[in-house]
Amino acid sequence: MYKGDDVETVGFVGLGVMGKPMAKNLMKKGFPLVVHNRSRGAVDELVAEGAKAGTSAADVAKQATIVITMLPDTADVERVLTAADGVLAGVQKGALVIDMSSISPAATERLAKLVAEKGASMLDAPVSGGEIGAINGTLSIMVGGDEAAFARAKPVFEGMGNPERIVHIGKSGAGQVCKVCNQIAIGGALAGVSEALALAKKAGVDGSKVRAALLGGFAASRVLEVHGERMLTGNYKPGFRTKLYQKDLRLANEAAAANGVAMPGTAIVTQLVNALVASGGGDLDYAAIGTVLFDLAKSK
Secondary structure, three states: OOOOOOOOOEEEEOOOOOHHHHHHHHHHOOOOEEEEOOOHHHHHHHHHOOOEEOOOHHHHHHHOOEEEEOOOOHHHHHHHHHOOOOHHHHOOOOOEEEEOOOOOHHHHHHHHHHHHHOOOEEEEOOEEOHHHHHHHOOEEEEEEOOHHHHHHHHHHHHOOEEEEEEEEEEOOOHHHHHHHHHHHHHHHHHHHHHHHHHHHHHOOOOHHHHHHHHOOOOOOOHHHHHHHHHHHHOOOOOOOEHHHHHHHHHHHHHHHHHHOOOOHHHHHHHHHHHHHHHHHHOOOEHHHHHHHHHHHHOOO
């Protein structure tokens, strides 16, 4: 528990699937919390547990020395920071703004400059670990921005993530670049696991036994362990929705174009995701990418 006069008040804007459990974990660690969300239900739930409600993002910023945003996409973060009732309208001089959303690295750098003009600092700190990691407080956190700001934020990050997986990546925007890299790597693994299980099914081999064998060798991965099981059982209750992964892949392809990097594998994964969303699977867990390849192979 973080107790004492040196504990900073944390503002939290965005109490969705990820944000709400992250905010709850901060309260459990003893951080005073001021919260705001577009829909009121999550705010009322946290207030009942001891948080204060802010009337707007600006109101949250007026009351907190550290303000966290956890929102779906780049445009949402830009709006919450720069609107007339946004964070920048109320941010305190010397405050720290931490965006834990997954958004454009270029937009992050631009927003960090606007925060600096207000006499505050900004970190980009996207996460990996999904809803389960958010609930359990075991998220991996990839951080971009000033090293002194990172040191100041470390106790807050440790309230939400695995201390061994909280990494200062580099300058502003570097955390978002790292998150893009994370999603690229996961996409390749998802496609590989999907194809392997599609082949096993089509060949009449027990997919669960194939998965068990592969987990004992170099093919072992968290994707095979967790999402491979989802594919075998058909449990696509969302831990991370496909439509949000589609957004992350859009950011990945934009970053690749901006930096002159060819990503043919990610291009294929992007089309598999697009097909899943187009068929109505946008709210399924992104492990449902497997169903696209199972359908192509007629290997259900």
